[in-house]
Amino acid sequence: MKYQITMNDEDYLQLNIFYTYHTQRGKRVHRTQMLLFLFFSAIIILMRFLSGTEPCRILSISIFLVTVFVILFLRTPKMLEKRLRKRLKRIQKDGKLPYHVQAEIEFQDSMITKRHAQGELRLKYEDLDHVYFTKDYIYIFFTAINALVIPYRCLGAEKERVIRYLVEKRPDAWHNTV
Secondary structure, three states: OEEEEEOOHHHHHHHHHHHHHHOHHHHHHHHHHHHHHHHHHHHHHHHHHHOOOOHHHHHHHHHHHHHHHHHHHHHHHHHHHHHHHHHHHHHHHOOOOOOOOEEEEEEOOOEEEEEEOOEEEEEEHHHOOEEEEOOOEEEEEOOOOOEEEEEHHHOHHHHHHHHHHHHHHOOOOEEEOO
């Protein structure tokens, strides 16, 4: 099974957003940021309490910090996307892309082969870490941070066939996030 894959900026951004929220490392970074905010908020409130600040001022500080936390929590996805878009623009400014615009992916009996203008990548199925099926993409992680991105639009009517094939090849590595 051979497929022509066309990637664009949006595909690359979606991979990075997915990575942040669904992989162990990404979850750990996100969780650590939130816990640090809560930890420093608790220290500020404790310092105010120990310094003899009036209880209603401590309450107002607490309400303010909780409000900031909720806003940050709700705005994090948009802030992350904005930061990733800026980083991508900076890379493109140098005339480079962090992904291959055109590639061919071939699913063979023992491996997946990705051919692109800069060369070829061969991955044995047993070397795949995780295979994620999302609403619009298949992400095939072959290291903790490297993945093949297969947009469903490039598979056409073959989408279900490819999903079944990958599940069959790596029954222990797939995750459905739809």
